[in-house]
Amino acid sequence: MTENRGAGHLGTQQLIRYAILSYWAIFWLFNMVDKVIGGAHFLWVGRDRFAQFQKYFDSVGLDAPHVANAALVVAAALEAFALLFFATAAFREFRGHHDEAHRNALVGTLFTLGTFTFFSIGDHWFGDRFELLEHTLFWFVSLASWAAFSQLQPMAESTQGALPRRETLLAAVVGAALVLATGTAIFKHNTTDFIKRSAAITAEPAGDHLYKVSFPFLGGSTVFENSLARFKEDHPDEAIDHIYTVPGPLRLKKADALIFYIATEDRP
């Protein structure tokens, strides 16, 4: 069994090995947490996998919730084992037991590859090409990270020397100046623009019984509702006939946020 020489002599290859194992352990840990929590709560949104699986199986005619539950349990089992093997590998690697770490990371990688293969079968079956691409990419990332991990030598000497004192000082001064400039800009923007998260927008006349509302990027359902309330207050003699949302292709790419028109008619 190969042993580490201590944290003071970490080589670049050893650091990348830590990074790979930590990444996958954290990746699967948060997937498990997402499954255990289930649904959106205060401080956690996650993804409603039950709703996603239920809709997939319903689309092929299997609407019983037990089918979606069973598929989720299989996915959860694969993810649980991937998590535990990567977590064990990371623990062993930090303790300097590289052979043990290697064996656990290999099993963790096989569970990861198996999980994404399982998901890819579902993507073909349910016709979700975007998820197929996503899962194939994750499958490949797992394979590539294993290839990198297995080639890196835990005992290799560091090829990185320390930065010269002058360069370090210069980097620190420039870095601090940039942090100050960006920090000031961000806080200033927050002071002037956060109000747009809820403030009502006044509709501008755009034609006969037609009004235009241009949303700010921060606008959401609260802005929409407040804007409607203001519109009703400002135009008590008109009733809303319908609302037309300007589709994406008609907007000026990223410069325009949501735009909609309110068409009205005179109240009898």
Added chain:
Amino acid sequence: MKERRLIRCAILVFWTLFWGLSVVDKIIPDVRFLWVGKDFFALFIKFFGSLGLKDPLFATCALAAVSALEAVNFGLHAAALASFFKREETVTDRRYFRAILASMVLFSLFSIADQVFGDRFQLLEHGLFWLVLLASWVVFRHVPLGDRTISLSPPKSVRWTLIAGLMLTVLTSWSIFQFSEATFSNASAPVQGEEVVEGVYKFDFPFLADKRVWEATVNTFMADHPELDVRYIYTGPSELNSKKKTHLLLYVFTEPRP
């Protein structure tokens, strides 16, 4: 089983399934019981229609050619997998090389078509698949994977990991079943509206809701408010949603009945 063999097996199984299911998707072209898949015929018809080739013969011939190439890819991958299981290493390498080459040719053809039809998202998708194929072959053939053996009877430390994995699976399964039981009614129950502006009601649809929930919601709302006329229903665009937390917002505009 040796480490190298395990990784190679994972690569071959993934791509054999990938092409096998792509062929199945072409054999079952429509939505059926137990299969949805993707309607490539409709996609091809639209692509060729945009070029001015409205005759369905063009799309049909193109789809038949693509299906034939996918069947060849599947056959080559399946042959490589079969020789892998027979432990014929040289034959496996040769067959897998042919399979990868044929697959890359197919994705190159797709990419040419994406440029002709101006579909940049599909171009990115096919470019990425092409890259993953290439990288899979590099890992399969040229990365010196270790010769360590993974024993089928694991050591004591691994046995503890397996026990912990089983316990974690049981815990997660319990949570999944609880959540399923608590939320499954959302797949059919009508959503309750909230009057956000005078005469305007907001409905925050859950993730499980579909067209049946929409119908139940509108009918229930009308039955509960016989004094109101529904004048207009507005589907809130995605910009109104709080990112991943909201699924669908619906606004119902009403007026008092005369």
